[in-house]
Amino acid sequence: MSSDQEQLAPATSGGEIFRRPPWLTYIFAAITLLSSLGARFLTFLWPVASQWLAPVGVVCTIIAMFWLFVCIFQSKPRSAPVLLATLVIIQVVGMIETRTNGGLIGFGFRIHAAPVEQYLATCRMFDFTEGGEKHVVGECESQAYEPGFPPGLAYLTVIYDPTGNLLKPASERSPEWERAFDKIRENDVGILRFQGARRLSNDFYLADLSY
Known part of the structure; x- marks a missing residue:
């Protein structure tokens, strides 16, 4: 078997196809983070955009949790690490906001209120x-x-x-x-x-x- 055939074999055999990078998951994770975190940061800088992004972020977060739950029943859940990291980042940012000077909302406010x-x-x-x-x-x-x-x-x-x-x-x-x-x-x-x-x-x- 040639080297080219050896490289193609894993991609066409059974469950090995799931080892390909889950680009759809990466795109979804990026949308979830940008909408969730962007809504916070733009609260005072661009209120209209913040009000549009906030519900998008909520819906995406709910979908991410459901998607992560579905991954439990998959033999090779390649999307699970990306989804888990996305949810952890959102949770950590929320915890930082409650314990610091406003987090992303506060950062955006300081720009908005200057001088x-x-x-x-x-x-x-x-x-x-x-x-x-x-x-x-x-x-x-x-x-x-x-x-x-x-x-x-x-x-x-x-x-x-x-x-x-x-x-x-x-x-x-x-x-x-x-x-x-x-x-x-x-x-x-x-x-x-x-x-x-x-x-x-x-x-x-x-x-x-x-x-």
């Missing part, structure tokens, strides 16, 4: 006195979104809070700060409920406010 002095000038600031010292808490910008079920309207709001009270338990927040923060939550319809917040960068936080 900080000019960005702060666009914020609505509310003064209050806490412990005999004057402080401020401010609302800088909001993005409306539909949370899904139950239907309604909610807002991702950038809050400037040098005191850090936003992340403290309700029992540890001062009444003075609460009154100042209530002015941020008030609008023409009523008072928005505070659903939680996470740090974006330094004294900036991303708060979830809804009706």
Whole structure:
């Protein structure tokens, strides 16, 4: 048998064909990562694109998990390592965002908010006195979104809070700060409920406010 025939034999014999590089899996993994991570990074830099990419990333992630489950029943699941790595990367990025200065969302925000002095000038600031010292808490910008079920309207709001009270338990927040923060939550319809917040960068936080 010639050397050419020896090289062609594995590709045409039984299950050996599955050893070819799973290019479709690589393309799918790239789309999943770009949509999932891109949606985070573009939250403030390009909100419209972020809103389009976010559901694509969710759907692709669900498909990746189902595809990985199917690989369990294959004798030679060549796609499994690629799919597993994709899901691990998405999970790690999410964990980093909760433990650092906003992760990809925070990185995009720092680009969006530069220079900080000019960005702060666009914020609505509310003064209050806490412990005999004057402080401020401010609302800088909001993005409306539909949370899904139950239907309604909610807002991702950038809050400037040098005191850090936003992340403290309700029992540890001062009444003075609460009154100042209530002015941020008030609008023409009523008072928005505070659903939680996470740090974006330094004294900036991303708060979830809804009706």
